[in-house]
Amino acid sequence: MAGTPAGTPERLLLVDDHPVVRTGCRRLLASAGPYEIMEADSGARALELCETEPPDAVILDLGLPDIGGLDLLDRLRRMSPDIRVLVFSMHEDAVFAARALEAGARGYVTKNDAPEELVAAVGTVLAGGIYLSRDMAREVAVMSFVPNRSPLQGLTARELRVLAELGQGSAIADIAEHLGVSYKTVSNTCTIMKTKLGARSIRDLIRIAVEHRVMP
Template identity: 40%
Template sequence: MKSALIVDDHPVVRAAIRIVLQAEGFKEIYEAANGNEVLALIREHKPRLVILDLHLPAPDGLDVLMRVRANDLDCRVLVFSSHDPLFYQERCLRAGAMGYVTKTNQLQQLHKAIQAVMSGYTYFCALPDNVSVLNAVQSTEKQMIDQLSDRELSIFVQLGQGKANKAIAEDMHLSHKTISTYKTRLMKKLGVCSAVHLRDFAKRNHLI
């Protein structure tokens, strides 16, 4: 029997995905609202497909992807996210995802992605072959972002959203000092001198 797990913190989005899955013949559909629930639900219900958002209460979707692969869990993961694929699609592919669909697309794209992934194919959107199609500033900044680790990117986005170091530390189960160190490192890597500039950098690159 076709089974799936929906991982998204928005009930309305989960309901929409459920309708799509039911139309694709899935009979057993489970739901999770945060990353902490995912591994236990996969082990318990053994879904063939996991539809995963990236913007989750910690751990975020990228972290969940890596945990699924590290634990050798037998499921196919399709990312369904509002995050710009320019910065996240390749990371998801490296972490083991079989597809990436943005929430800005029509739900028909999600149907097609589910069909492809369940047939053993990958489903990723076409990206520019090189950064020459971007202007010089965007090109340089994309290269900077690409050089960040997944954890650095996650913390960068949260800082860009205006979250305090303490709140990020609690969500990610890290110390306040560790987040402060990451923040200093990020500012150095991205060539900015304040939290305001970090936010501007994130906003300019559509990360928030």
């Protein structure tokens, strides 16, 4: 991605479907630097803006209504391999941070972190670095030395999305519609997840999703 010309405010794209979150982030970042801030409330809108008005960095929530956050991250990187994406998520499990970094994100901040963490993360990502809070960095590092520390660690991005939808009460047919795939594909994904997670039924998968607070 081409850099912003000297003297021009760096352009940020906030991608979150909650207006209150976007408003809070906009105010916080506006007070932290001379940023030009765009907003998108869906994955489709984010893709459109990244194509027509390429940002210097994207601040991305994983829980979007139309496209899974990790799926969107993959699409953004295919559109622009050098794009700088900072994930800003409610998920505090290190498995999500590890997944995001593996998918090409340049940082991961949770919505429960102090506001200063988001400001610092944006600055680091814009400067070309990678940002994790100290606690999250330690947990991600530990994961690399303790195989299967989290039962979610072995799931793919699609499997995590399906599990999250199950935890929200969605039926398999509804999940298939949301993901734009067949009923059989989602059913097969559930079968694979049951094997990976040691679950015997869809009810077990729902319990796992709720216990680990997996959100779409």
